[in-house]
Amino acid sequence: MQRLILDQDDFERRFTRIVNDRRESDPNIDHDVREIIQQVQTGGDDALRELTMRYDKHPLTADLASWRIGKDQCKAAYDFLDQPTRDALELAADRIRAFHERQLPKNSDWRDAANVRLGSRWSAVDAAGLYVPGGRASYPSSLLMNAIPAKVAGVGRLVVTTPTPRGMMNDLVLAAAHVCEVDEIWRIGGAQAIAALAYGTDRIRAVDVVTGPGNAYVAEAKRQLYGVVGIDMVAGPSEILVISDARSDPDWIAADLMSQAEHDPLAQSILITDDAGFADAVEDAIDVLGAQIETQRTALRSWEDHGVVIVVNDLEQDAPALANRLAAEHVELAVDDPDAMFAKIRHAGSVFLGRHTPEAVGDYIAGPNHVLPTGRRARFASGLSVLDFMKRTSFISLDAGSLAEIGPAATALADMEGLPAHAASVKVRL
Amino acid sequence: MQRLILDQDDFERRFTRIVNDRRESDPNIDHDVREIIQQVQTGGDDALRELTMRYDKHPLTADLASWRIGKDQCKAAYDFLDQPTRDALELAADRIRAFHERQLPKNSDWRDAANVRLGSRWSAVDAAGLYVPGGRASYPSSLLMNAIPAKVAGVGRLVVTTPTPRGMMNDLVLAAAHVCEVDEIWRIGGAQAIAALAYGTDRIRAVDVVTGPGNAYVAEAKRQLYGVVGIDMVAGPSEILVISDARSDPDWIAADLMSQAEHDPLAQSILITDDAGFADAVEDAIDVLGAQIETQRTALRSWEDHGVVIVVNDLEQDAPALANRLAAEHVELAVDDPDAMFAKIRHAGSVFLGRHTPEAVGDYIAGPNHVLPTGRRARFASGLSVLDFMKRTSFISLDAGSLAEIGPAATALADMEGLPAHAASVKVRL
Numbered sequence: 001m002q003r004l005i006l007d008q009d010d011f012e013r014r015f016t017r018i019v020n021d022r023r024e025s026d027p028n029i030d031h032d033v034r035e036i037i038q039q040v041q042t043g044g045d046d047a048l049r050e051l052t053m054r055y056d057k058h059p060l061t062a063d064l065a066s067w068r069i070g071k072d073q074c075k076a077a078y079d080f081l082d083q084p085t086r087d088a089l090e091l092a093a094d095r096i097r098a099f100h101e102r103q104l105p106k107n108s109d110w111r112d113a114a115n116v117r118l119g120s121r122w123s124a125v126d127a128a129g130l131y132v133p134g135g136r137a138s139y140p141s142s143l144l145m146n147a148i149p150a151k152v153a154g155v156g157r158l159v160v161t162t163p164t165p166r167g168m169m170n171d172l173v174l175a176a177a178h179v180c181e182v183d184e185i186w187r188i189g190g191a192q193a194i195a196a197l198a199y200g201t202d203r204i205r206a207v208d209v210v211t212g213p214g215n216a217y218v219a220e221a222k223r224q225l226y227g228v229v230g231i232d233m234v235a236g237p238s239e240i241l242v243i244s245d246a247r248s249d250p251d252w253i254a255a256d257l258m259s260q261a262e263h264d265p266l267a268q269s270i271l272i273t274d275d276a277g278f279a280d281a282v283e284d285a286i287d288v289l290g291a292q293i294e295t296q297r298t299a300l301r302s303w304e305d306h307g308v309v310i311v312v313n314d315l316e317q318d319a320p321a322l323a324n325r326l327a328a329e330h331v332e333l334a335v336d337d338p339d340a341m342f343a344k345i346r347h348a349g350s351v352f353l354g355r356h357t358p359e360a361v362g363d364y365i366a367g368p369n370h371v372l373p374t375g376r377r378a379r380f381a382s383g384l385s386v387l388d389f390m391k392r393t394s395f396i397s398l399d400a401g402s403l404a405e406i407g408p409a410a411t412a413l414a415d416m417e418g419l420p421a422h423a424a425s426v427k428v429r430l
Numbered sequence: 431m432q433r434l435i436l437d438q439d440d441f442e443r444r445f446t447r448i449v450n451d452r453r454e455s456d457p458n459i460d461h462d463v464r465e466i467i468q469q470v471q472t473g474g475d476d477a478l479r480e481l482t483m484r485y486d487k488h489p490l491t492a493d494l495a496s497w498r499i500g501k502d503q504c505k506a507a508y509d510f511l512d513q514p515t516r517d518a519l520e521l522a523a524d525r526i527r528a529f530h531e532r533q534l535p536k537n538s539d540w541r542d543a544a545n546v547r548l549g550s551r552w553s554a555v556d557a558a559g560l561y562v563p564g565g566r567a568s569y570p571s572s573l574l575m576n577a578i579p580a581k582v583a584g585v586g587r588l589v590v591t592t593p594t595p596r597g598m599m600n601d602l603v604l605a606a607a608h609v610c611e612v613d614e615i616w617r618i619g620g621a622q623a624i625a626a627l628a629y630g631t632d633r634i635r636a637v638d639v640v641t642g643p644g645n646a647y648v649a650e651a652k653r654q655l656y657g658v659v660g661i662d663m664v665a666g667p668s669e670i671l672v673i674s675d676a677r678s679d680p681d682w683i684a685a686d687l688m689s690q691a692e693h694d695p696l697a698q699s700i701l702i703t704d705d706a707g708f709a710d711a712v713e714d715a716i717d718v719l720g721a722q723i724e725t726q727r728t729a730l731r732s733w734e735d736h737g738v739v740i741v742v743n744d745l746e747q748d749a750p751a752l753a754n755r756l757a758a759e760h761v762e763l764a765v766d767d768p769d770a771m772f773a774k775i776r777h778a779g780s781v782f783l784g785r786h787t788p789e790a791v792g793d794y795i796a797g798p799n800h801v802l803p804t805g806r807r808a809r810f811a812s813g814l815s816v817l818d819f820m821k822r823t824s825f826i827s828l829d830a831g832s833l834a835e836i837g838p839a840a841t842a843l844a845d846m847e848g849l850p851a852h853a854a855s856v857k858v859r860l
Contacts, residue, residue, distance in 0.1 A: 030460070084842050085842055085843075085846055087839070087842075088838075088839035088840075088842035088843050088846075089843070091836070091839045092839060092843060095542075095836070098542065099548060102538060103550075108532060112525075112528065112797075116796060116797070117783070118529060118796065118797055118798065120533075120798075123776050123777075125809060125810045126776075126809065139847050140843075140846070140847065141843055141847065172846060172847070208809045208810040209810050223653070223656065223657075226653065226656065226664070227653075227663070227664040227805075227807065229810065230807075230810035230811060233657070234656070234657040249858075251858050252855070252858055252859055255851055255854045255855035255858050256855050258851035258854070258855075259849070259851040259852045259854070259855045261851070262849055262850070262851045262852070263849075289851065289854060292850075293850040293851050293854070294848070294850055295848070295849065295850055295851060299851060338827070342825065345823075346553050346556075347553075347821075347823075348823050349823065349824075350823065350824045350825065350826070351823055351824070351825040351826075352825070352826055352827075353547070353825055353826065353827035354827050354828070354829070355859075356828045356829050356830055356832075356833045356859055357826055357827055357828045357833075358833075358855040358856055358859060359855070360840055360844060360852040360853070360855045360856055361826065361828060361833070361836065361837065361840050361856065362824075362826050363840070363844075363852060364839070364840040364843040364844065364852075365836050365837075365839050365840040365843070366546060366548065366826045366828075366836070367542075367546070367548055367826075368548065368550075368824035368825075368826060369824070373821075375657075377657065377660075378821065378823070379555060379556065379638045379821075380555045380638040380639050380659065380660035380821055381660060381821055382821045382822035382823075383822065383824055385822070387817075391777075391803075391808065391809075391810055391811055391812045392812040392813065392815070393775075393777075393778050393779065393780065393781055393808070393812075394779075394780045394781070394792075394798035394799070394802075394813055395772065395780065395781040395782070395783055395798075396780070396781075396782055396783065396787055396791065396792050396796045396797075396798060397768070397782075397783035397784050397787055398784070398786045398787045398791060398796075399784070399786050400786055402786075403786045403787075403788075403791070406521070406525070406791065406795050406796070407791065407795075408518075409517070409518035409521045409522060409794070409795050410518075410790055410791050410793070410794040410795040412514050412515055412517075412518035413515075413518050413519070413522060413570075413571055413794040413795070414790060414793075414794065416515055416518075416570070416602060417569050417570065417571065417602070418724070418725070419689070419692055419693075419725065420692070420722075420723040420724055420725060421685055421688035421689040421691070421692045421719065421723050421725060421729060422689045422692070422790040422793060422794075423790070424685045424688070424689070424719060424723070425682070425685035425686050425688075425689045425788040425789070425790045426788055426790055426791065428679075428681050428682055428685050429682055429785075429786055429788060
């Protein structure tokens with residue numbers, strides 16, 4: 001953890017270093033991933049069999065159950081949950097669905113003054129693939145956050161791929177797949193899963209969009225296959241920026257900072273406050289909470305390596321400018337007038353307004369998507385939405401009259417660009 | 431050119447080959463591009479100077495005019511145009527602006543039944559970079575189509591980079607830059623320009639989004655820097671699918687097919703009709719028109735290598751299914767009831783309805799963007815829009831009451847996922 005004080009000489013230098021620190025491992029795996037993709041593209045199911053044995057020690061056999069997890073298995077996993085957990089999952093799904101239904105875009109169709117008919121029509125992609133990682137990052141909430149926008153968009157075929165190392169499945173993920181009515185679940189992970197989704201094999205039909213988190217191999221495979229399929233934003237380690245005055249409870253703020261830190265040793269928690277004493281109290285509270293939680297090893301490592309406390313003079317004045325430079329994934333505004341501060345914040349993935357809005361409610365239950373731009377990408381990127389599973393077709397319709405009105409300008413521009421067939425296609429109709 | 435007939439035995443095999451033919455050169459330049467990017471990232475302006483000398487034979491000196499093209503030069507280029515061309519440019523700009531203004535997304539802010547305040551707020555990126563290629567593909571219309579959506583989105587700083595080989599500038603592009611009120615034009619091209627826009631140098635401040643067409647180096651640089659900056663879709667050679675019955679004028683349809691073919695030897699023009707005699711007439715008309723146009727070399731090469739004529743039995747029935755598999759960039763419906771057919775077409779970049787709507791009006795003047803998904807990417811991607819220059823921040827606000835209502839479900843899910851600090855951040859507030 002490091003503390004920066006706005007008034008100190010080295011502030012700008014140190015803050016700039018934090019802004020530029022991407023915290024993203026960039027292992028040299030382009031080549032390995034390219035080989036895996038090529039192997040799946042040419043070898044199909046045989047390649048998947050070989051790679052899944054090599055990386056997951058899971059044999060894909062003639063028995064379809066070794067390849068796919070059935071809907072009955074998902075239902076059984078759901079039925080096995082205790083009632084409060086089941087209710088919580090259903091409430092989360094309902095709230096996420098309600099939020100994303102409001103994102104559905106509207107079609108347009110109008111005539112302008114030149115009697116040209118114009119418009120746009122939105123439609124869902126035919127099929128979407130969701131990657132669900134194995135191990136620590138295998139979260140049922142993540143499946144909800146990826147699958148529900150796809151369903152709301154109207155995607156007809158929703159495919160999940162997930163590694164089942166040594167055959168091991170995550171029952172919570174299966175229960176979530178039941179809630180989201182996933183159509184197919186394939187027991188395949190890594191770059192090979194992304195390649196199978198992008199190119200298709202005899203068993204697995206290709207999809208149009210691939211989303212979902214994954215390790216470095218999965219991320220690199222998505223990057224390489226961008227354009228063959230649509231993908232969501234490349235995601236890095238999670239981060240939170242809490243802007244708090246001294247009137248917040250230090251225990252609340254400490255828990256918020258730790259909730260981000262416990263995700264990943266590379267996660268980053270930043271506090272901006274205008275009160276050094278409050279900062280001390282939060283740090284103390286982190287020591288206390290950190291000693292209690294099972295995830296302490298990860299959380300304290302993240303806090304030690306990447307945690308930042310920034311003490312400014314005037315919170316209203318100083319904090320938004322710093323927040324815009326950080327362009328953080330999550331921004332919590334634990335102040336009396338969060339709206340006034342939010343009005344000054346241009347770059348943030350999601351904003352949590354007021355002291356009673358811990359970031360964790362956004363991870364699970366509030367409704368907005370928890371798949372958000374990390375690593376300063378909120379400067380240009382948005383959270384996952386139904387739009388990631390849809391596309392827009394524009395359309396134009398002219399008649400003889402409207403072509404006579406605007407056509408000559410098109411031929412003038414075509415002539416200027418030296419494209420005579422373009423000009424001819426208008427002139428021949430005039 | 432090849433002709434396929436739906437009834438023939440080899441149709442499915444041949445049509446599948448056309449669907450899968452990406453026509454995209456994939457030269458092995460990853461490594462070269464990675465080196466150029468690294469050189470600019472570490473060497474900054476010195477690297478730009480060296481690379482611009484090497485690739486464009488243009489010396490970037492101490493004189494700022496060797497680096498930048500001034501607004502006065504753009505104005506002079508605009509003033510030099512004849513009146514009809516100037517009017518055509520202005521009409522195009524006005525119509526493109528009017529269309530894109532309707533794309534501006536709406537913010538939302540509401541309270542749900544649990545008294546949770548939720549919403550989304552859209553904002554423009556701070557700065558956008560537009561690449562304008564040199565040589566054959568340097569089109570003023572392309573600058574309009576990239577710059578105007580950025581301006582409409584509200585982008586504060588609009589930067590163009592373009593190569594000026596041996597110092598040569600394209601006056602038409604400068605005139606278009608004047609119309610679009612571009613803020614800066616840098617005389618730098620290739621992968622080095624994309625790297626400069628993404629990372630920034632002493633002279634050129636970094637931008638948040640990079641769009642615009644370019645050669646294979648530019649496309650690969652955008653792919654590699656995706657995530658450092660936002661980018662538009664990777665674009666391949668252009669394509670048109672014309673669906674026409676025998677009541678169209680063969681000369682009109684021939685011109686439409688040629689207008690696509692004249693772009694690039696790798697461009698593709700496809701005609702689907704239900705009348706073999708009409709197909710013959712169109713082919714004959716292409717021979718006639720092809721002999722007349724200055725771009726005949728490119729156009730006829732494209733038509734010979736990639737042109738396709740497909741004869742089906744029932745246009746209403748057969749054509750939409752084939753169109754959806756092709757997911758073409760441009761789809762022209764030269765039939766009596768284009769709306770009925772459009773209703774069946776799910777995958778297309780832009781659709782041109784009716785016999786009086788040649789695709790070229792969409793390239794220049796109609797209003798919708800001409801930057802459209804190619805190579806079957808209309809399955810999942812959309813044309814360029816104001817949304818490419820904006821991002822969405824979601825927000826959540828709870829009070830003690832609403833947290834009490836939905837908080838317990840969040841803690842249940844956090845417990846289930848083994849994230850105790852997430853649970854603690856809610857519990858401590860209850």
